[in-house]
Amino acid sequence: MADIQYLAPRTLDEAVGAYAAAAGAARILAGGTDLLVQMRSGAVRPGVIIDIKKIAELTRIEETPDGGFRIGAAVTGAALAEHPRFGKVWPGVLEAVNLIGSKQVQGRASPGGNLCNASPAADSVPALVAAGATVTVQGPNGRREMPVEAVPAGPGRTSLAPGEIVVRFTLPPRPAGSGDAYLRMIPRTEMDIAVVGCGVNLTLRDGAVTAARVSLGAVAPTVLLVEDAAKALIGSRLEEAALEAAAAACRAACRPINDKRGTIAYRTRVAGVLLKRAAAIAAERAGRA
Amino acid sequence: MNVVSNKWIGQRTIRPDGADKVTGRAAYAADATMPGMIWGKILRSPHPHARIRSIDTSKAEALPGVKAVVTAKDIVDFPVDTPVPLGIQDMRWMCRNVMAREKALFHGHPVAAVAATTEEIAAEACRLIEVDYEVLPWVIEIEDAIRPDAPILHDFLRFEGRPSNIAGKLEHRLGDVEAGFAEADVVIERSFATRPVHQGYIEPHACLVSVAPDGKTTIWSSSQGQFMVRAMTSLLTGIPQSDIRAIPAEIGGGFGGKTIIYLEPVAVMLSKKSGRPVKMVMTREEVMRATGPTSASRSTVKIGARRDGRIVAAQGTFYLQAGALPGSPIRGAAGCAFAPYDIPNVHSVGYDVVSNRSKVAAYRAPGAPIGAYAVECVLDELAEALGMDPLELRLKNAARQGTKAAHGPVYPRIGFAETIEAALAHPHYKAPLGKRQGRGVACGFWFNAGGESSAQVNVTEDGNVVVTTGHPDIGGSRASIANITAELLGIDYRRVSVLIGDTATIGYSNLTGGSRVLFASATVVTQSVEKVITQLRERAAKIWGIDPDAVKWEDGQALPAGDNAGRFPPLTLKQLAAKASETGGPIGAGVQLNTTGAEGGFATHICDVEVDPELGIVRVVRYTAFQDAGRAIHPGYVEGQMQGGVAQGIGWALSEEYVYDRQGRVDNASFLDYRMPVCSDLPMIDTVIIEVPNPKHPQGVRGVGEVPIVPPLAAISNAVYNALGRRFYSLPMSPPKVLATLEGAAA
Numbered sequence A: 001m002a003d004i005q006y007l008a009p010r011t012l013d014e015a016v017g018a019y020a021a022a023a024g025a026a027r028i029l030a031g032g033t034d035l036l037v038q039m040r041s042g043a044v045r046p047g048v049i050i051d052i053k054k055i056a057e058l059t060r061i062e063e064t065p066d067g068g069f070r071i072g073a074a075v076t077g078a079a080l081a082e083h084p085r086f087g088k089v090w091p092g093v094l095e096a097v098n099l100i101g102s103k104q105v106q107g108r109a110s111p112g113g114n115l116c117n118a119s120p121a122a123d124s125v126p127a128l129v130a131a132g133a134t135v136t137v138q139g140p141n142g143r144r145e146m147p148v149e150a151v152p153a154g155p156g157r158t159s160l161a162p163g164e165i166v167v168r169f170t171l172p173p174r175p176a177g178s179g180d181a182y183l184r185m186i187p188r189t190e191m192d193i194a195v196v197g198c199g200v201n202l203t204l205r206d207g208a209v210t211a212a213r214v215s216l217g218a219v220a221p222t223v224l225l226v227e228d229a230a231k232a233l234i235g236s237r238l239e240e241a242a243l244e245a246a247a248a249a250c251r252a253a254c255r256p257i258n259d260k261r262g263t264i265a266y267r268t269r270v271a272g273v274l275l276k277r278a279a280a281i282a283a284e285r286a287g288r289a
Numbered sequence B: 001m002n003v004v005s006n007k008w009i010g011q012r013t014i015r016p017d018g019a020d021k022v023t024g025r026a027a028y029a030a031d032a033t034m035p036g037m038i039w040g041k042i043l044r045s046p047h048p049h050a051r052i053r054s055i056d057t058s059k060a061e062a063l064p065g066v067k068a069v070v071t072a073k074d075i076v077d078f079p080v081d082t083p084v085p086l087g088i089q090d091m092r093w094m095c096r097n098v099m100a101r102e103k104a105l106f107h108g109h110p111v112a113a114v115a116a117t118t119e120e121i122a123a124e125a126c127r128l129i130e131v132d133y134e135v136l137p138w139v140i141e142i143e144d145a146i147r148p149d150a151p152i153l154h155d156f157l158r159f160e161g162r163p164s165n166i167a168g169k170l171e172h173r174l175g176d177v178e179a180g181f182a183e184a185d186v187v188i189e190r191s192f193a194t195r196p197v198h199q200g201y202i203e204p205h206a207c208l209v210s211v212a213p214d215g216k217t218t219i220w221s222s223s224q225g226q227f228m229v230r231a232m233t234s235l236l237t238g239i240p241q242s243d244i245r246a247i248p249a250e251i252g253g254g255f256g257g258k259t260i261i262y263l264e265p266v267a268v269m270l271s272k273k274s275g276r277p278v279k280m281v282m283t284r285e286e287v288m289r290a291t292g293p294t295s296a297s298r299s300t301v302k303i304g305a306r307r308d309g310r311i312v313a314a315q316g317t318f319y320l321q322a323g324a325l326p327g328s329p330i331r332g333a334a335g336c337a338f339a340p341y342d343i344p345n346v347h348s349v350g351y352d353v354v355s356n357r358s359k360v361a362a363y364r365a366p367g368a369p370i371g372a373y374a375v376e377c378v379l380d381e382l383a384e385a386l387g388m389d390p391l392e393l394r395l396k397n398a399a400r401q402g403t404k405a406a407h408g409p410v411y412p413r414i415g416f417a418e419t420i421e422a423a424l425a426h427p428h429y430k431a432p433l434g435k436r437q438g439r440g441v442a443c444g445f446w447f448n449a450g451g452e453s454s455a456q457v458n459v460t461e462d463g464n465v466v467v468t469t470g471h472p473d474i475g476g477s478r479a480s481i482a483n484i485t486a487e488l489l490g491i492d493y494r495r496v497s498v499l500i501g502d503t504a505t506i507g508y509s510n511l512t513g514g515s516r517v518l519f520a521s522a523t524v525v526t527q528s529v530e531k532v533i534t535q536l537r538e539r540a541a542k543i544w545g546i547d548p549d550a551v552k553w554e555d556g557q558a559l560p561a562g563d564n565a566g567r568f569p570p571l572t573l574k575q576l577a578a579k580a581s582e583t584g585g586p587i588g589a590g591v592q593l594n595t596t597g598a599e600g601g602f603a604t605h606i607c608d609v610e611v612d613p614e615l616g617i618v619r620v621v622r623y624t625a626f627q628d629a630g631r632a633i634h635p636g637y638v639e640g641q642m643q644g645g646v647a648q649g650i651g652w653a654l655s656e657e658y659v660y661d662r663q664g665r666v667d668n669a670s671f672l673d674y675r676m677p678v679c680s681d682l683p684m685i686d687t688v689i690i691e692v693p694n695p696k697h698p699q700g701v702r703g704v705g706e707v708p709i710v711p712p713l714a715a716i717s718n719a720v721y722n723a724l725g726r727r728f729y730s731l732p733m734s735p736p737k738v739l740a741t742l743e744g745a746a747a
């Protein structure tokens, strides 16, 4: 077995430089809860590992003056949970990040790793998409910004260019009366992988939905932003007809597969059920906000 | 034994192995190391069924660091036409299971093994072995394997005169079922299916083996029986048993799955060839692909009763998947299915079906949950058809002392009816149910076993006690043996140490299985302690110069009795031990026996479920298990067994199953996708221990470890019916299946 070189740069520029120089032989290491498992099973055999946890910007949580948040890509689920404000503003995103694995996994796992691992079932990704989050990416050609949903390209594949590293997530400021929620269907009660995941982010005024974003995980090769579902909700007072229309839009958007974790019919049905339940939770939170 | 005055029997004493286990000091097989040790790895078949034309190991052997390569040529061959049974295994099948011989019979079947200086080199060497396979058509599911045009696994297997995948048939008959059904007012007949499930022990199989230049062989391994390891390894390697010392490591779960060996003979041959100690540790994936789960099943059960609820006839047909080689637990399915009931006319048949998946191994009450699932679900429908309470129906037909069971015995005093009565009287049975909740009940039986056990009880020079037995302790048997020894000797529990001997230090002891260990080892330990007490009385008599019959043993000391009462001050165990040399030498005794009289175990379970009908999720929200333990020597470990069996039954009923891909490979060979319940999936499982002492045991013990996995499958199914009004006839009741069934019902 070939030796593995381990690097832990202090700056992003060093990391990007080393990543580009390794020309495909390198892997970024955040929490390692996907990477190390894949290395153990022999699925990936990197020659160089670049640990990004020593880079300040990647492990920082910042609230911007306008009320938005910048979350470093390598921030752990446990650190995000301890932030005094984040969970109050984005309870749905936080619950999605905190659903990943167990207490032990939470001490390591990051939303950046969850996104870049590009599993269609990644839990934090639909919640971040529903939140309208963007990512900042840095590579040999500098920085760029893109919506979260533009990163996954297929199971295990991202649209990141060679040498690009995800630096941080940016969540927009929240209008009053906003709430979000993320629900997943798993056969067990924990330590499982989403068969369907659904994120809903709503803004309500006087009981009517003024803005909505809906996303689905594990029902297509990549996370889905379901605009038709959002349209069905916007302008409604979340009456049963509107919820049913949004659920129907979710079912229509599904392009799942039959596999050991669920059938096409099951995943499609459940997408609609989770939409309704997540919308109810998001609305309840919006009412309190 | 006077139960009321017991001081130690019935106490929840601290487990002797507890501190080591919770602090991580306990030594499991994978913890063993030796100077000069090298690593063994197995090359496994990539095909579910293929003839092995040739194996070229030259490239692997040439790789630097490789010290030995082994194939089927190095394992003793047992020709298929001469049975060589050993326990529940047959060496004809064992030799083909540990290393594929003529054919690879399942994906993951070992075809060669390498030992090298590192695990990585061994794995690399496996990749360099060239196997020329003739790929053959394969078959996995029972219904496919018994079709007339099915690919045949073994040319030598014939059923009803033709080549077949049916490897065997077992039949129990009592009375005349035709006549019985003719008498019945209500007859219910249903068919059921279950999926293969794995024992799911946390510790993967592991061993360290050292073959010295003089041929003396030492094996440290995780198993349910060091003597089983020695015997099978001896047969498969040709090394005499007297040259093999098998040392049992602490075991991280077995549930029957470690009553068989996989690695030891291979490691022995690798060690013999290389001259180095060889360690082998399976990965979880290897455990899931190539070690024994239990069978999938297809069953049909028909039961007839008179209008008053008296069951008059019962018939069952059980097809069990054996895996690649014969030997599924049809005896457990066909034999236990109707055993809880007093039914005059019974016909029960089991078929052993081979197919291209890993060979099954014992799993907690092997086969019995499969039989009980079908029978107890049919009884639920029968109770409904008769308008009877399902527990009352069972009570009315419960087997009692004197009942003749279809599988042979006439029962002595048993405590089955008591478990049903306790369930009927329990608050759980009458508790109100919430929305979308349902309640189900089921009963179960397991044979239990006696068999060979050896014990040695020695008094130390400082007057304490060391007990050695020959059974790996899986369920807390060391604590129970210490309770019994302390009770009989009248000394503090903490003065008794209980150890598990290896094959060289204690006499032959059959394996830890069949719920036999406490039954059998308590018998030999009791007799050994009685001999020790006789010696102690003799020593005291000698010191006092009186007749040994005039000495009694009480509260840990010898007392002059009868006419001599009060003539001498008592002599304690410590005082007698201090004088042992002068009074006749070391004090200690051993007993070796083939124990008999292990009477059956019976259980009744109540289960409440809650269903999410939109997602198809079934959760068990309340569960109470009632069981006749005979005598609970250590109630904590009896409860632990009951809860463990229920937890595994819940997994079997709701979430566990092997999934195969289109290439005949296991598609979920990990704990992520092979879904055993996690803690948060289970409610607190309540237990009610009933004690109807086994008349054939010194303390009244009955086996307790296996019967608790027998009722849950049906109890949960019946509860789901009660919640939804829909019956499920196959397991697991996984969310997609539940939702599809409900939608089918709605459409």
Ligand SMILES: Cc1cc2nc3c(=O)[nH]c(=O)nc-3n(C[C@H](O)[C@H](O)[C@H](O)COP(=O)(O)OP(=O)(O)OC[C@H]3O[C@@H](n4cnc5c(N)ncnc54)[C@H](O)[C@@H]3O)c2cc1C
Binding pocket: A027, A028, A029, A030, A031, A032, A033, A034, A035, A036, A037, A052, A073, A074, A099, A100, A101, A102, A105, A108, A109, A110, A111, A112, A113, A114, A115, A116, A117, A121, A122, A123, A124, A164, A165, A166, A167, A191, A192, A193, A194
């Ligand atoms: C026991 C267990 C339970 C789990 N449960 C869940 C669950 O419930 N839900 C779920 O969604 N996932 C689950 N996972 C998967 C995993 O924990 C998550 O995907 C986690 O978010 C990965 O984060 P990480 O920081 O550990 O990533 P790593 O393993 O460090 O990285 C993952 C991948 O992303 C790349 N990468 C990481 N960071 C960056 C970056 N900033 N820029 C570019 N590439 C990057 C890495 O090179 C690697 O390919 C579980 C894993 C385990 C072991």
